[in-house]
Amino acid sequence: MAGYWKGTAAEQNSNRTFDAVALIDAEGNAQWLLTRAGLLDDDGFVVFANVCCEAQFEDDATGKDLGETATRDASVSAEVDSNVLSGELQFRRETYNFTLNAASDYNRSISLAELAGVYTRSDDTIFGEEVTLTVTIGTNGQVTGSYSNGCVVNGNASIPDSSHNMVQLQMALANCSDRGGSSKQWNGAYTGLGLLLSGNDIFYHSVIGPTWLGPQTVER
Secondary structure (H helix, E strand, O other), X not given: OOEEEXXXXXXXXXXXXXXXXXXXXXXXXXXXXXXXXXXXXXXXXEEEEEOOOOOEEEEEEEEEEOOOOOOEEEEEEXXXXXXXXXXXXEEOOEEEEEEEEEOHHHOOOOOHHHHOEEEEEEEEOOOOXXXXXXXXXXXXXXXXXXXOOOOEEEEEEEOOOOOOOOEEEEEXXXXXXXXXXXXXXXXXXXXXXXXXXXXXXEEEEEEEOOOEOOOXXXXX
């Protein structure tokens, strides 16, 4: 089931459609990222579990809404058939049916030397404030960075399987405060997954901790 999967998910009751991505590493660490651009703001959530290590999985999971600190019960039922990952998520008493296709980006080798570099991103936060993230990944996997709103990132990137493009992240977010488009409730330890895209220029990743800030794309 390991891979980088992309497609859509539909909420059963309302038929609302979400952009959906699944990041699953060789150890079974998995995230389903569902996002949807709204008229007033963005909407989304993440469901995460360990799905090691078969082509089918059905069990309880955990979820977080975009930008929220509450952790909620969820469940996942998924199976892989002919390079398609499909199934359903249950989160906040809603059911979401997803169909995701395997992306070829996962099926290539990667090294910390290729990952190393300085990445930036400017975007609006969930509070409507524009902030810039600058993050540096060293050849030893050390991750350092900062947001223009004052939040500071420190951590580590590792590649458990160099034959596949999937990075494990462990990091801490500190110095966030209740101003400038951040919240002090965001401070704490985060774990997640990511991969290099677009000729190694873009690092796409998602980390989960006290909150979930959505899928993050930084570019060098």
